[in-house]
Amino acid sequence: MKRKIAAILAADIAGYSTLVAQDEEETLRRLATSRTLLDERVAQWGGRIFNTAGDAALAEFPSAVDAVRCALDIQEGIGARNLALPPDRRMLYRIGVTVADVVERDGDLLGDGVNIAARLGGIAVPGGICVSHAAYEQVANKLPVAFEDLGRQQVKNIPNAVHAYRIAPHPSAEQAGAGGTGNPPGARRRNRRLAGLAIALAVATVVIALALHGLPQGSSVAGSAPVALPPPANRDANAPFDDAKVRALAASQSVPLPPTLRVKTPAATVPARLAGYLGAWGGDQGWNGVGRRVILVVESIDESGTALGILAQGPPADPTFPDQRPARYRSVAGTITDAGMVFTLGGATYTFKDTADGLMWGRVQMQGERNKLVELTITLDRID
Numbered sequence: 001m002k003r004k005i006a007a008i009l010a011a012d013i014a015g016y017s018t019l020v021a022q023d024e025e026e027t028l029r030r031l032a033t034s035r036t037l038l039d040e041r042v043a044q045w046g047g048r049i050f051n052t053a054g055d056a057a058l059a060e061f062p063s064a065v066d067a068v069r070c071a072l073d074i075q076e077g078i079g080a081r082n083l084a085l086p087p088d089r090r091m092l093y094r095i096g097v098t099v100a101d102v103v104e105r106d107g108d109l110l111g112d113g114v115n116i117a118a119r120l121g122g123i124a125v126p127g128g129i130c131v132s133h134a135a136y137e138q139v140a141n142k143l144p145v146a147f148e149d150l151g152r153q154q155v156k157n158i159p160n161a162v163h164a165y166r167i168a169p170h171p172s173a174e175q176a177g178a179g180g181t182g183n184p185p186g187a188r189r190r191n192r193r194l195a196g197l198a199i200a201l202a203v204a205t206v207v208i209a210l211a212l213h214g215l216p217q218g219s220s221v222a223g224s225a226p227v228a229l230p231p232p233a234n235r236d237a238n239a240p241f242d243d244a245k246v247r248a249l250a251a252s253q254s255v256p257l258p259p260t261l262r263v264k265t266p267a268a269t270v271p272a273r274l275a276g277y278l279g280a281w282g283g284d285q286g287w288n289g290v291g292r293r294v295i296l297v298v299e300s301i302d303e304s305g306t307a308l309g310i311l312a313q314g315p316p317a318d319p320t321f322p323d324q325r326p327a328r329y330r331s332v333a334g335t336i337t338d339a340g341m342v343f344t345l346g347g348a349t350y351t352f353k354d355t356a357d358g359l360m361w362g363r364v365q366m367q368g369e370r371n372k373l374v375e376l377t378i379t380l381d382r383i384d
Contacts, residue, residue, distance in 0.1 A: 001103050001105045002103070003101055003104075004101070005102075006060045006099070006102050006109065006113070007060065007062070007063055007098070007099050007135065007138075008058065008097065008102070008109065008113055008116075008117040009047065009058070009061065009067045009095060009097050009117065010056070010097075010114070010121045011056065011059075011095045012093065012122075013091055014092045014094050014126035014127075015092075015126070016055040019089070019091065029375070031091070033375070034081075035052075035057070037074065042059045045061065046061060046062060046066050047060060047070060050108055056118070058117070063138070064138040065142050065143065067097045068097055068135065068143060071095045071129045072143075072145065072167070074095065075127055078091065078092065079092075079127060080361050080379065081377045083340075083355070083361045086339070094122065094130075095124060095130070096116075096118060096121030096129070096130050096131070096132075097130075097135045098113055099113070099134040099135050100113020100114075100116065100117075100134065101113065102114060112158065116132060119155035119156060119157075119158060120155075122155070123150070123155065128167065129166070130164050130166050130167070131167065132162060132165075133163035135165075136165045145167050146167070147165040147166065147167060148165065148167075149165055150166050241280070243261060245384065246282070246295070249282060249383060250282070250295055250312065253293040253314060255293050255312045255314035255329075256314060257295070257297070258310060262299060263279060263299050263384075264278070266300075266301055267303065270302065271303070274301050274305050274336050275301060277301060277341055278298050278299075279382060280295060280296065280383040280384055281352075281359075281380035281383060283381060293315070294311070294313045294378075295313075296310075296312075296332075296380060297310045298334075301336065305336040306334075307343075308332070308333055309331070309332050311330050312327075312328070313329075314327030330345060339353075340362065341353075347366060348365060348366035351364075351365075352378070358382040359379060359380065359382065361377075362379075362380070363376065363377055
């Protein structure tokens with residue numbers, strides 16, 4: 001055994017037992033995808049996960065700054081995934097961070113510091129982060145976040161009160177937890193980006209394996225690199241649609257589009273929250289492991305919320321995946337509700353939510369191996 005100083009991050013899911021009781025299989029599947037995101041973020045910020053139990057995970061980092069950066073990144077990613085889900089099915093992490101002298105034994109870390117991190121997570125709001133005074137002293141003025149002093153907190157199995165500070169949840173996580181239909185402000189969201197992420201995660205990724213393109217049953221999908229298209233400074237549903245830009249991106253990625261593609265200006269009777277879906281979204285990064293791309297164009301919306309458009313994908317299918325269909329476009333007819341724009345294709349249900357800052361979050365639900373429901377997340381950047 002040896003002692004060392006480490007920054008400890010503890011994460012667990014708020015209301016996990018209730019989620020399991022409501023739908024065990026779906027919750028376990030979504031836990032696995034959430035853990036994949038958590039594992040990736042921990043590795044990205046130089047940490048390592050040293051213990052897991054059910055929905056909880058413990059990680060160590062060489063510095064408190066990296067631990068808090070990782071916590072912010074996790075909450076942003078999980079919050080984005082929750083946008084398309086109903087309020088009672090959202091999976092929200094609570095995260096605690098502290099710096100402490102710990103004992104390392106066979107790769108595991110032991111001591112009060114580990115317990116304190118877990119207790120701090122327990123007093124964090126769903127989608128939020130709490131840090132100890134020791135972590136606060138190392139992080140304050142180094143990251144563009146605001147801290148709220150919660151004072152000394154008496155927590156379970158810790159004899160001395162713990163001085164805690166709260167970091168406000170990321171807008172997407174906060175709205176997902178509240179069940180609101182509002183959109184996370186683009187400027188404020190980007191201001192919360194850490195300096196080290198400002199370029200590497202400037203916009204969005206395409207993380208998608210659409211059923212109509214033949215995802216092999218039982219497959220899983222991992223994240224990809226960010227799309228390089230910046231969102232427009234202002235969103236105006238009545239602004240002209242740059243058809244040439246969309247076609248240029250589609251051609252560069254071998255994504256077919258119909259020659260008659262046009263986006264109509266909405267009638268005055270169409271509510272603004274519906275008209276915001278008009279336009280095109282897509283990405284220049286590969287998805288589903290074989291370099292396929294996707295573009296979604298919403299061509300028209302009427303006052304009732306009926307949306308018509310095109311979903312296009314390409315380039316041609318990898319011959320090693322016989323289930324996949326070649327590059328093509330398909331017409332879609334969707335309905336816009338508070339949940340987002342919903343349509344079905346190829347036995348799968350697609351839900352997209354316009355976030356009004358140049359991005360569109362969404363999910364795909366399809367039947368996978370043994371009729372289990374497979375759910376995949378999508379992030380697309382606005383093209384126009």
